[in-house]
Amino acid sequence: MKFVKSLICLGIFALCFGAPSKKVEASQLSFGSTGEQVIHTQTLLREMGYFNTQPTGYYGPITENAVKRFQQDLNIEPLGIIGPQTTKKLKEIELMARVVHGEARGESYEGQVAVAAVILNRLQSKEFPQTVSGVIFERNAFTAVNDGQYYYIPDSSAYQAARDALLGWDPSGGALYYYNPRLATDKWIFSRQVIKQIGNHKFAI
Numbered sequence: 001m002k003f004v005k006s007l008i009c010l011g012i013f014a015l016c017f018g019a020p021s022k023k024v025e026a027s028q029l030s031f032g033s034t035g036e037q038v039i040h041t042q043t044l045l046r047e048m049g050y051f052n053t054q055p056t057g058y059y060g061p062i063t064e065n066a067v068k069r070f071q072q073d074l075n076i077e078p079l080g081i082i083g084p085q086t087t088k089k090l091k092e093i094e095l096m097a098r099v100v101h102g103e104a105r106g107e108s109y110e111g112q113v114a115v116a117a118v119i120l121n122r123l124q125s126k127e128f129p130q131t132v133s134g135v136i137f138e139r140n141a142f143t144a145v146n147d148g149q150y151y152y153i154p155d156s157s158a159y160q161a162a163r164d165a166l167l168g169w170d171p172s173g174g175a176l177y178y179y180n181p182r183l184a185t186d187k188w189i190f191s192r193q194v195i196k197q198i199g200n201h202k203f204a205i
Contacts, residue, residue: 029082033059041082044090045070047097047159073167089166092132094154096162099136101154102144104161104201111199112157114172116165118203121176128176172196175203 029038038059045051050066064080071078074089082090096116104115122128122135129135136142136150144150172178178201179189192204 028084028087029059031059031061031064031080038063041090042066044094044159047154047156048093048163049156049160073163093159093162093166095132095136096165097154097158098150098152099142099144100161101152101158102149103142105155105158107199107201109157109161110171111201112161113164113169114175114196114198114201114203115178116162117170117172118175118178120165121170121172121174125176171198172203175205177204178202179204 029041034057036057039055039057042051042055042057042063045063045066046053046055048070050070051063052066053062067082067086068078068080070076070090071080071086074086076085076089096119099119100112100115104112107115119132119135123130123132129138137145140146142150173196175195177189177192180200181190181202182200184190189204194202194204196203
């Protein structure tokens with residue numbers, strides 16, 4: 001009889017509170033999480049302007065609200081939970097920020113966004129790999145990867161430029177390539193049609 005009552009109580013609990021959300025079960029980070037991964041996430045959000053305090057390593061209400069604002073901007077359901085989709089976007093922004101910092105630090109903010117946009121334009125082209133990491137690490141695709149500047153720590157400007165490109169800003173006008181004519185050594189790049197120049201970079205298709 002006690003066993004039956006227990007089953008009834010469990011059934012009432014399930015009806016009132018519902019089964020655990022699959023999105024929550026699949027999440028990597030959520031309210032109450034702690035550790036290095038939380039610190040890393042908070043750092044990324046801070047560089048982009050969503051997390052306005054020092055990283056703490058604790059996933060509390062400030063982090064949750066920052067994640068929600070990031071998700072709203074990127075058209076992800078704003079649950080405040082870092083699941084696969086949010087993790088993917090954060091990773092893409094981090095990868096792109098490293099390219100922007102390595103290739104375009106010292107350029108105007110518009111020029112930095114344009115470099116990030118070229119990565120995304122390549123992603124939409126059948127001529128290039130179909131993932132952000134694939135585009136970035138394609139052989140000889142970016143000088144910063146070849147010479148190691150990709151591995152420098154990006155500044156806030158680079159992170160924000162990557163985010164703004166993901167949000168749809170493309171100052172390059174749809175370019176698939178860019179180069180500094182004073183520094184370019186591969187003559188092939190001069191054969192591409194230039195559609196815009198921003199700072200020291202010419203953008204081409």
